[in-house]
Amino acid sequence: xxxxxxxxxxxxxxxxxxxxxxxxxxxxxxxxxxxxxxxxxxxxxxxxxxxxxxxxxxxxxxxxxxxxxxxxxxxxxxxxxxxxxxxxxxxxxxxxxxxxxxxxxxxxxxxxxxxxxxxxxxxxxxxxxxxxxxxxxxxxxxxxxxxxxxxxxxxxxxxxxxxxxxxxxxxxxxxxxxxxxxxxxxxxxxxxxxxxxxxxxxxxxxxxxxxxxxxxxxxxxxxxxxxxxxxxxxxxxxxxxxxxxxxxxxxxxxxxxxxxxxxxxxxxxxxxxxxxxxxxxxxxxxxxxxxxxxxxxxxxxxxxxxxxxxxxxxxxxxxxxxxxxxxxxxxxxxxxxxxxxxxxxxxxxxxxxxxxxxxxxxxxxxxxxxxxxxxxxxxxxxxxxxxxxxxxxxxxxxxxxxxxxxxxxxxxxxxxxxxxxxxxxxxxxxxxxxxxxxxxxxxxxxxxxxxxxxxxxxxxxxxxxxxxxxxxxxxxxxxxxxxxxxxxxxxxxxxxxxxxxxxxxxxxxxxxxxxxxxxxxxxxxxxxxxxxxxxxxxxxxxxxxxxxxxxxxxxxxxxxxxxxxxxxxxxxxxxxxxxxxxxxxxxxxxxxxxxxxxxxxxxxxxxxxxxxxxxxxxxxxxxxxxxxxxxxxxxxxxxxxxxxxxxxxxxxxxxxxxxxxxxxxxxxxxxxxxxxxxxxxxxxxxxxxxxxxxxxxxxxxxxxxxxxxxxxxxxxxxxxxxxxxxxxxxxxxxxxxxxxxxxxxxxxxxxxxxxxxxxxxxxxxxxxxxxxxxxxxxxxxxxxxxxxxxxxxxxxxxxxxxxxxxxxxxxxxxxxxxxxxxxxxxxxxxxxxxxxxxxxxxxxxxxxxxxxxxxxxxxxxxxxxxxxxxxxxxxxxxxxxxxxxxxxxxxxxxxxxxxxxxxxxxxxxxxxxxxxxxxxxxxxxxxxxxxxxxxxxxxxxxxxxxxxxxxxxxxxxx
Numbered sequence: 001x002x003x004x005x006x007x008x009x010x011x012x013x014x015x016x017x018x019x020x021x022x023x024x025x026x027x028x029x030x031x032x033x034x035x036x037x038x039x040x041x042x043x044x045x046x047x048x049x050x051x052x053x054x055x056x057x058x059x060x061x062x063x064x065x066x067x068x069x070x071x072x073x074x075x076x077x078x079x080x081x082x083x084x085x086x087x088x089x090x091x092x093x094x095x096x097x098x099x100x101x102x103x104x105x106x107x108x109x110x111x112x113x114x115x116x117x118x119x120x121x122x123x124x125x126x127x128x129x130x131x132x133x134x135x136x137x138x139x140x141x142x143x144x145x146x147x148x149x150x151x152x153x154x155x156x157x158x159x160x161x162x163x164x165x166x167x168x169x170x171x172x173x174x175x176x177x178x179x180x181x182x183x184x185x186x187x188x189x190x191x192x193x194x195x196x197x198x199x200x201x202x203x204x205x206x207x208x209x210x211x212x213x214x215x216x217x218x219x220x221x222x223x224x225x226x227x228x229x230x231x232x233x234x235x236x237x238x239x240x241x242x243x244x245x246x247x248x249x250x251x252x253x254x255x256x257x258x259x260x261x262x263x264x265x266x267x268x269x270x271x272x273x274x275x276x277x278x279x280x281x282x283x284x285x286x287x288x289x290x291x292x293x294x295x296x297x298x299x300x301x302x303x304x305x306x307x308x309x310x311x312x313x314x315x316x317x318x319x320x321x322x323x324x325x326x327x328x329x330x331x332x333x334x335x336x337x338x339x340x341x342x343x344x345x346x347x348x349x350x351x352x353x354x355x356x357x358x359x360x361x362x363x364x365x366x367x368x369x370x371x372x373x374x375x376x377x378x379x380x381x382x383x384x385x386x387x388x389x390x391x392x393x394x395x396x397x398x399x400x401x402x403x404x405x406x407x408x409x410x411x412x413x414x415x416x417x418x419x420x421x422x423x424x425x426x427x428x429x430x431x432x433x434x435x436x437x438x439x440x441x442x443x444x445x446x447x448x449x450x451x452x453x454x455x456x457x458x459x460x461x462x463x464x465x466x467x468x469x470x471x472x473x474x475x476x477x478x479x480x481x482x483x484x485x486x487x488x489x490x491x492x493x494x495x496x497x498x499x500x501x502x503x504x505x506x507x508x509x510x511x512x513x514x515x516x517x518x519x520x521x522x523x524x525x526x527x528x529x530x531x532x533x534x535x536x537x538x539x540x541x542x543x544x545x546x547x548x549x550x551x552x553x554x555x556x557x558x559x560x561x562x563x564x565x566x567x568x569x570x571x572x573x574x575x576x577x578x579x580x581x582x583x584x585x586x587x588x589x590x591x592x593x594x595x596x597x598x599x600x601x602x603x604x605x606x607x608x609x610x611x612x613x614x615x616x617x618x619x620x621x622x623x624x625x626x627x628x629x630x631x632x633x634x635x636x637x638x639x640x641x642x643x644x645x646x647x648x649x650x651x652x653x654x655x656x657x658x659x660x661x662x663x664x665x666x667x668x669x670x671x672x673x674x675x676x677x678x679x680x681x682x683x684x685x686x687x688x689x690x691x692x693x694x695x696x697x698x699x700x701x702x703x704x705x706x707x708x709x710x711x712x713x714x715x716x717x718x719x720x721x722x723x724x725x726x727x728x729x730x731x732x733x734x735x736x737x738x739x740x741x742x743x744x745x746x747x748x749x750x751x752x753x754x755x756x757x758x759x760x761x762x763x764x765x766x767x768x769x770x771x772x773x774x775x776x777x778x779x780x781x782x783x784x785x786x787x788x789x790x791x792x793x794x795x796x797x798x799x800x801x802x803x804x805x806x807x808x809x810x811x812x813x814x815x816x817x818x819x820x821x822x823x824x825x826x827x828x829x830x831x832x833x834x835x836x837x838x839x840x841x842x843x844x845x846x847x848x849x850x851x852x853x854x855x856x857x858x859x860x861x862x863x864x865x866x867x868x869x870x871x872x873x874x875x876x877x878x879x880x881x882x883x884x885x886x887x888x889x890x891x892x893x894x895x896x897x898x899x900x901x902x903x904x905x906x907x908x909x910x911x912x913x914x915x916x917x918x919x920x921x922x923x924x925x926x927x928x929x930x931x932x933x934x935x936x937x938x939x940x941x942x943x944x945x946x947x948x949x950x951x952x953x954x955x956x957x958x
Contacts, residue, residue: 464496502537539574647700654708739772774809
């Protein structure tokens with residue numbers, strides 16, 4: 001701030017009468033043109049603005065300053081005491097710059113010079129600290145004087161009195177001190193450049209340097225800075241300024257120390273703020289914040305919150321520690337339900353053999369915890385939930401299509417029982433009735449009138465596999481229903497039955513381990529359909545389980561040079577599903593070795609992208625070693641692999657730098673067949689460049705941004721630019737990226753954008769846009785989307801591929817009759833399910849070349865979505881894990897982090913009786929205090945305990 005502005009701080013006023021008088025004084029001064037007009041102006045202002053109390057305070061302060069200049073040193077200490085008292089009493093509240101400091105501002109240079117002239121004595125430290133606020137709040141370089149507020153604070157007397165606490169000067173002083181502390185720390189210890197002083201605002205550095213007669217005292221060490229920051233943070237935490245305390249400690253690189261400062265009243269607000277900061281921090285600061293918050297929650301016995309962070313970190317040791325921490329059996333059940341939702345491997349809960357000499361085989365969990373961890377009751381509870389909502393009855397295809405509302409020409413588009421229409425009906429029937437086990441086409445069909453026989457070849461395979469989706473999670477009845485088709489003489493029906501076995505076991509663990517027993521023998525089968533079905537089914541059935549005993553079954557096909565790329569790639573993908581996010585070195589090295597040894601012709605095949613995806617799904621937080629190895633591969637597939645591995649390792653983090661890096665890939669213009677080389681006879685095949693890496697770069701932007709709301713909104717603008725200026729491969733990918741970004745979350749802008757793309761001249765763009773409409777509306781029963789798709793059915797009645805995709809999208813929107821979601825985030829959108837992301841990425845990869853996969857004979861790849869499917873409900877349970885209906889409020893989630901008081905966390909809520917259906921952006925809370933939940937987030941299965949004080953309150957009311 002310029003000197004003239006700062007010197008006039010004390011004359012600012014909001015009184016209209018005073019402003020009017022001030023204006024008259026200005027006009028008078030200008031009219032007279034006297035040389036001392038400015039002086040008269042100041043005199044008028046001072047005389048009119050200062051009240052009697054302010055004049056008395058001003059005079060008293062000037063008297064104290066004059067007393068400090070007297071040679072009698074005995075008067076100095078009382079004067080300083082009075083000065084300090086006046087300043088402290090005026091800075092006790094959160095106001096702007098207080099009046100004593102305003103009035104002292106003109107005397108600031110003289111006070112500093114006076115302090116330097118005092119001889120060393122016992123009072124000098126006291127004098128220094130008494131003048132400290134003056135130095136800090138009015139920082140203005142003056143010729144011959146250099147303010148040193150931080151040095152004064154750091155070198156203050158190390159006594160235990162109130163003088164040694166910055167908070168004794170009030171909140172405003174601490175706030176300014178904290179701001180300067182972070183700035184000075186960056187300059188002195190992090191090598192950050194100081195702010196450049198513009199000419200005309202203040203004196204140049206050379207002038208200030210020449211005018212400095214006094215040497216600057218040495219600055220304290222880094223420990224002194226951090227010690228002062230801890231004192232400021234302590235004060236801020238005790239005065240409802242938790243975000244300021246976190247920011248200060250983060251600037252000084254000691255954010256982990258805040259766990260020593262928080263108490264029962266402040267830890268919750270601190271943790272919420274730090275968690276909101278995680279997506280805005282670069283690695284490894286983001287993980288450090290997560291571990292700090294985890295330590296705070298664990299210390300305050302908030303076990304579900306601590307376990308949620310352990311799951312986000314993917315640390316088996318922390319997960320085991322948090323799961324074993326509570327002694328309450330009901331709390332352990334609640335934690336087991338959370339682990340089951342995240343599909344955490346049960347083996348992670350087993351102690352290592354080195355602990356207490358206990359071997360792995362001796363470790364056994366109680367039966368009730370095993371049931372919770374294994375999701376064995378998910379199917380039964382889901383069907384009960386359907387009955388409560390009144391959607392238990394099976395729906396027919398016409399209930400979904402509503403053909404009578406379509407705007408089609410009946411004479412032209414006759415109802416032909418075509419194989420393509422029947423195939424579409426297969427998927428629609430499976431998605432709509434998923435999990436209920438009562439669809440009329442497959443489960444309840446008569447023996448000789450099964451829908452399977454209305455399909456051809458590979459269509460039979462998808463039809464038989466749809467049985468697994470209808471019987472989803474029901475391992476008891478489902479296996480018996482599917483078993484009869486495993487004895488079919490038709491190869492494709494048998495292959496479909498194997499795939500159905502894997503589908504219905506997804507996310508459910510049983511002691512019988514029937515999936516491995518039934519599918520293991522077919523992995524070595526000579527029949528390609530049976531082999532591929534068994535491999536894919538194993539990947540779906542054990543997604544996220546990290547089962548080591550399945551590893552040798554599938555890894556041999558990846559390493560086998562004689563195996564086709566189809567078998568090797570699907571084996572790698574299945575291993576990626578099973579060991580998702582594990583960073584398994586054995587699998588990664590085998591896949592990398594295969595990529596190096598395979599011929600260029602084999603790597604050019606369409607299946608190679610699934611092998612690379614399997615490698616990327618293994619990626620953990622640190623994938624540098626894998627990327628470095630990929631760079632050694634000479635084939636152009638290495639570039640696609642680098643993009644995939646990099647984006648998967650940063651999935652859901654919102655990392656801006658990675659998004660910018662992916663945008664540079666999309667900016668590249670690839671000429672597939674340069675004219676200069678068309679006539680050359682030498683190696684013409686090398687002129688064709690693969691642009692698939694741009695497909696994955698575009699998907700990667702959505703994959704990284706979807707974990708952070710602001711980044712997700714900003715990425716929508718980037719996709720709009722890519723759609724206008726991108727290459728054809730990017731244009732066809734943008735709709736899929738939008739679908740991934742808003743899975744099961746039909747936002748109006750995204751919906752309208754996809755509707756526009758669905759009418760694009762490029763049929764590939766339109767095809768992917770239609771499928772993306774199904775993704776964003778999956779399981780929502782969104783009426784607007786359903787109307788759009790009915791219009792598209794009439795628009796594309798002559799395009800069989802687009803019409804097929806319209807039917808698929810209609811089935812997705814009605815998934816589970818509106819009770820199932822594919823959004824990978826849960827627990828109030830704080831945890832990302834890795835298995836769900838794996839399923840979504842595999843499905844989108846199949847759409848990288850839809851005509852070669854989904855629209856050809858590999859339409860069964862749509863079942864990859866099953867790993868992302870989960871009921872979107874809230875079911876409250878009593879202490880015996882039986883349904884306990886209670887009243888809850890359900891509304892749109894509101895971000896209240898950093899807000900004062902206790903604002904409402906939901907808006908526009910409605911009151912319901914559990915069980916209730918929850919949307920992607922909705923949040924629930926108990927309507928009364930009759931029960932206490934064991935989970936902080938009311939989502940999925942929540943165990944309730946009777947509030948012991950509730951009955952007493954009722955009796956008092958009576």
